[in-house]
Structures are given as structure tokens and as C-alpha cells.
Amino acid sequence: MVVPVVFLFSLKGARPDQALVLGGAFGLALYGGTLNWFAEIFGLMAVLLFFILALFPTIFAVVMGTLGKRKLSPWTFASLVAVLWTGIEFYRCEWFTLRFPWITTGTALPPGYLTPILGVYGVTFAATLGAGLVVFERSTRIAGVAVLTALAATCYLPRKAPTTTDLRIAAVQGETLPFRAYLQLSDEVEGGADAFVWPEYALPYDLRKHPAQLEQVRELLVRHGATFLVVGSRTDHDDGSWSNTSLIAGRDGILGTHDKNRPVHFFDEGVPGTETPAWATPLGRIATPICFDNDYSRIPLEAVRNGAELFLVPSMDAEHWTARQHLQHAELVRHRAAETGRWYVVASSSGLTQVVDPTGARIDSLPLFDPGVMMTEVATTERLTIFSRGGHLFGPATAIAAAVILVGTLFLGRADRKKSPGSDSTEATKASETHA
Structure with missing residues (x-):
């Protein structure tokens, strides 16, 4: 839960170009640090793999940099953070050509009460929702701490162990x-x-x-x-x-x-x-x-x-x-x-x-x-868990929702780029008239 908070805090107020650099640096540090044993298996190819893995937090960061300029309510923004992070993580782990389900937010925490309901991607969603509420607005900081505390409780409080083995x-x-x-x-x-x-x-x-x-x-x-x-x-x-x-x-x-x-x-x-x-x-x-x-x-x-x-x-x-x-x-x-x-x-x-x-x-x-x-x-x-009955659909649902967010962000970014030259021209015209 610490990593999402630190990463989101670094992105706070960042422009898309700044977020691009921050996301890439975060991804290389995260995967290069935790998966340095790749070198024992893949040799120099490990470097390429680290850059591929770093693409995912980079994409997340750029989207956050674009959305950060919009006037969104704290809960809306934190929810977008959680959906996007979870959806990208699910895609990277389960659907991507080089699918690799290691080093995720959900698997960094021990299995808990939420795992048999929504699986590791449900845990990822809760952790990043709480992190978003903590980081981006003071008004939601207490709510974010409450979400993270509740999640920690579901992961670390003891669960009833099976008593029958035969x-x-x-x-x-x-x-x-x-x-x-x-x-x-x-x-x-x-x-x-x-x-x-x-x-x-x-x-x-x-x-x-x-x-x-x-x-x-x-x-x-x-x-x-x-x-x-x-x-x-x-x-x-x-x-x-x-x-x-x-x-x-x-x-x-x-x-x-x-x-x-x-x-x-x-x-x-x-x-x-x-x-x-x-x-x-x-x-x-x-x-x-x-x-x-x-x-x-x-x-x-x-x-x-x-x-x-x-x-x-x-x-x-x-x-x-x-x-x-x-x-x-x-x-x-x-x-x-x-x-x-x-x-x-x-x-x-x-x-x-x-x-x-x-x-x-x-x-x-x-x-x-x-x-x-x-x-x-x-x-x-x-006995079937809730996850086995239907909770497993939560991960794919976030991936689809994340794709929608990504597409929407592309249009927003394009609109911003079209608007900027006009805005600059208007400002220049005003300045010229004032000088005259």
C-alpha cells in the first residue's frame, strides 16, 4: 500500500510530459529492483523486459497527468485512479502477450478476507482507491486512511483455518x-x-x-x-x-x-x-x-x-x-x-x-x-468461493473500463493540443493590442 501512495504523490500536479518521465522512472525502479534476478535467466534481455514492464506505469502516469487538469470531484478522481491502475495491472498480468503476473499491488499483500470475493485485483482496486483518496485532496484524506486501514485489517486479521484433514x-x-x-x-x-x-x-x-x-x-x-x-x-x-x-x-x-x-x-x-x-x-x-x-x-x-x-x-x-x-x-x-x-x-x-x-x-x-x-x-x-462464482469478472471489468478511460484521455489530450495554439495566439493578439 505504500508504493501506490508514494507514486501517486509524485504525480500530484504533474503535467503529462512530466508524468511521462516520472512513470518511466518509477517502473524501471520498481521492476529493476524487485526482479533483478531476471538477469540470471534472460541475461541482457532482462533490460528490454524491464523497459517493457515500465511502459504500464508510464501509461498510467500520463493519463493521470492529463486527467489532473480536469475539475473532478475527489471521489471521482480517486475512483478513476483505482479503475485505471487495476485495469492496466490486469491487462499486463492476464491478457498482454508477455503476460507476467508478478509484482502487483494485490499480490504484495497477503491473502485476506477480500481475496476469495474479488481476488487479487479486488485488493489492488481497494489499495489504489485508498491511496488516491489520501494523496489528491485533504478533504478525502481521512476516508482514504479508513479504506487503507480496512484493507490492511482484511489482509492481516486471522482467518479461521480448516480443521478437518483426511x-x-x-x-x-x-x-x-x-x-x-x-x-x-x-x-x-x-x-x-x-x-x-x-x-x-x-x-x-x-x-x-x-x-x-x-x-x-x-x-x-x-x-x-x-x-x-x-x-x-x-x-x-x-x-x-x-x-x-x-x-x-x-x-x-x-x-x-x-x-x-x-x-x-x-x-x-x-x-x-x-x-x-x-x-x-x-x-x-x-x-x-x-x-x-x-x-x-x-x-x-x-x-x-x-x-x-x-x-x-x-x-x-x-x-x-x-x-x-x-x-x-x-x-x-x-x-x-x-x-x-x-x-x-x-x-x-x-x-x-x-x-x-x-x-x-x-x-x-x-x-x-x-x-x-x-x-x-x-x-x-x-465449496465454491464468491470469486469462483463470479467475483473473477471484476478484473476483466476494470480492464475494459480502463480501456474506455484511455480512449477518452486520448481525445481530451488531442482537444487540449488543438486548444493551446489558439489560446497562445489569442494571448499574443491581446498583448500586441495592449502594446499598441
């Missing part, structure tokens, strides 16, 4: 280990398990084409009384292409698959999937979206609307991407769990392997980078 899930953490090493880590589980989850790319080949390993998986399940194993594997298609796939391998064969819908930008991760199924298993209807799939609101939402009662997620974050990247990534799962009201168990290559309850609270996790196995207890649920 499934034991073992999540294995390990980066680029051989098949036998994942088996050995799984065998460290004591007291039995209902299911296992291995990381994304744990088996960078199509497990279905290796009957001997499928048999070893079946033996693992029998030894521990487990029903199935969720594992990051791949699908080799007849045309020579492939897909990054999570498999639900049961004692009698494959119970279900999921092809990754959202490959990581600029990575070769095969043919993207187009569906987010929820598979019927003896433990309930299970969804297994992979890693980056869970960074977006839409994909887990689709899984829940397809009947998903529990999420078991293979994930991959390379160790050299740094601990900051791992921890930032891990936060997004908390918001997806709170939006959908579902348990999440994530098995990550080098972390963060974690379990998150339906309120978005992290119940347990493994230390970063160290191979190991986490045993946790979870439950399935069929």
Missing part, C-alpha cells in the same frame, strides 16, 4: 535427480501416504514409454499404501512435437494428464495445453496445473469450475535463479489457494515445496535448495 500427501523436492533418487526420497516417508507429488521435469521424458519405471512407481505406491503419484513428465506427440505434462500415475495405469498451459516466456516447453482438467480419482477430483500455470487467476479458476477439489502441483525453479525468485514465486500460490478456496500441495525442484490451505496460509514448507520430502495432511472440498 489425506496424507508426500511432496518430494529435488532438482534434476535420477529416477532412483526420487524413489529413495519417497521411501523416506513413514506411516504411509495417500499420494506422492514429484517436481516438474522430474522425469524429462514420457514415463508412459518406460514400463519398467512405471512398475517401480506401482511398487512404491503399494509399499506405502498410496493411490497415485503426480509427476512432472512429458508427452511425445505423433508429429514429433511434445508437451510439458503432469501425469497422475496410479497402480493400474495413468489416471489423468495435464499439459502446461502457460510455458515460461522464451523457454522451449513444447506445445502449450489448452485445457485444465480435474480428474476423478479415489481421493477426489484432482487438478495438476504445472508451475507457471498457477501464477494466473484464470487457469486454477477453470480447474475448479471443472470440478477440482484439490491441487497437486509439480513445479520447477532452478537453483541458480536465486532465493528471491523462489520466494516471490511461492507467494502466488497462496493467492490462488485463497481465490479458489482449495488446498494446494506444491512439489518444487529446489523450492519452495509447500502446502497452502484454502485461506492462503502456508502450513508447511521445505528449506530452499535441499532435496527432501514433506509429509502433509490436506482435504478435498467442493
Whole structure:
């Protein structure tokens, strides 16, 4: 909530040309500072990515500079601020070609009471509405503080945690280990398990084409009384292409698959999937979206609307991407769990392997980078949150409204430019007549 206040305060009274510079500087500082680990993944291309991301706060700033010259009521102006900021953020995260849902106002705060109603974009709207009321007019400052205080309360006051768990899930953490090493880590589980989850790319080949390993998986399940194993594997298609796939391998064969819908930008991760199924298993209807799939609101939402009662997620974050990247990534799962009201168990290559309850609270996790196995207890649920029933439409609605504001601002700016030369000419004529 601090960042919007500081940014909006810097824009107060700024002309559009000044706002252009301020918005660009803010964007580069924000994304360059929080996402400096981009350099570990993309090298020099990270600089270009920072400039692309900085375009969004720059557009916001220029619009604010144009609207700031209009005589608008404080509440109208603050509402325009909130709609525009939220809509641009939603577009950048969910609809833009290089969609990237990290470092947003809504995900900077912990999941709270508002998250299962309007999702992270509802939180973004409340935070920027409060910031606008605080910054632009003294008459609304108290109201703005009240909005921000109420939002903080919804995020930080404790929520009632689920009390019933009846499934034991073992999540294995390990980066680029051989098949036998994942088996050995799984065998460290004591007291039995209902299911296992291995990381994304744990088996960078199509497990279905290796009957001997499928048999070893079946033996693992029998030894521990487990029903199935969720594992990051791949699908080799007849045309020579492939897909990054999570498999639900049961004692009698494959119970279900999921092809990754959202490959990581600029990575070769095969043919993207187009569906987010929820598979019927003896433990309930299970969804297994992979890693980056869970960074977006839409994909887990689709899984829940397809009947998903529990999420078991293979994930991959390379160790050299740094601990900051791992921890930032891990936060997004908390918001997806709170939006959908579902348990999440994530098995990550080098972390963060974690379990998150339906309120978005992290119940347990493994230390970063160290191979190991986490045993946790979870439950399935069929209850739908308000977000799943219709609250998810709030984000797209703000994006459409923001587009209308942008178009309107373009016409206002054009009118101002046409008016200015005439105004200057009139003033010059008056000055000439006075001098004469």
C-alpha cells in the first residue's frame, strides 16, 4: 500500500510530459529492483523486459497527468485512479502477450478476507482507491486512511483455518535427480501416504514409454499404501512435437494428464495445453496445473469450475535463479489457494515445496535448495468461493473500463493540443493590442 501512495504523490500536479518521465522512472525502479534476478535467466534481455514492464506505469502516469487538469470531484478522481491502475495491472498480468503476473499491488499483500470475493485485483482496486483518496485532496484524506486501514485489517486479521484433514500427501523436492533418487526420497516417508507429488521435469521424458519405471512407481505406491503419484513428465506427440505434462500415475495405469498451459516466456516447453482438467480419482477430483500455470487467476479458476477439489502441483525453479525468485514465486500460490478456496500441495525442484490451505496460509514448507520430502495432511472440498462464482469478472471489468478511460484521455489530450495554439495566439493578439 505504500508504493501506490508514494507514486501517486509524485504525480500530484504533474503535467503529462512530466508524468511521462516520472512513470518511466518509477517502473524501471520498481521492476529493476524487485526482479533483478531476471538477469540470471534472460541475461541482457532482462533490460528490454524491464523497459517493457515500465511502459504500464508510464501509461498510467500520463493519463493521470492529463486527467489532473480536469475539475473532478475527489471521489471521482480517486475512483478513476483505482479503475485505471487495476485495469492496466490486469491487462499486463492476464491478457498482454508477455503476460507476467508478478509484482502487483494485490499480490504484495497477503491473502485476506477480500481475496476469495474479488481476488487479487479486488485488493489492488481497494489499495489504489485508498491511496488516491489520501494523496489528491485533504478533504478525502481521512476516508482514504479508513479504506487503507480496512484493507490492511482484511489482509492481516486471522482467518479461521480448516480443521478437518483426511489425506496424507508426500511432496518430494529435488532438482534434476535420477529416477532412483526420487524413489529413495519417497521411501523416506513413514506411516504411509495417500499420494506422492514429484517436481516438474522430474522425469524429462514420457514415463508412459518406460514400463519398467512405471512398475517401480506401482511398487512404491503399494509399499506405502498410496493411490497415485503426480509427476512432472512429458508427452511425445505423433508429429514429433511434445508437451510439458503432469501425469497422475496410479497402480493400474495413468489416471489423468495435464499439459502446461502457460510455458515460461522464451523457454522451449513444447506445445502449450489448452485445457485444465480435474480428474476423478479415489481421493477426489484432482487438478495438476504445472508451475507457471498457477501464477494466473484464470487457469486454477477453470480447474475448479471443472470440478477440482484439490491441487497437486509439480513445479520447477532452478537453483541458480536465486532465493528471491523462489520466494516471490511461492507467494502466488497462496493467492490462488485463497481465490479458489482449495488446498494446494506444491512439489518444487529446489523450492519452495509447500502446502497452502484454502485461506492462503502456508502450513508447511521445505528449506530452499535441499532435496527432501514433506509429509502433509490436506482435504478435498467442493465449496465454491464468491470469486469462483463470479467475483473473477471484476478484473476483466476494470480492464475494459480502463480501456474506455484511455480512449477518452486520448481525445481530451488531442482537444487540449488543438486548444493551446489558439489560446497562445489569442494571448499574443491581446498583448500586441495592449502594446499598441
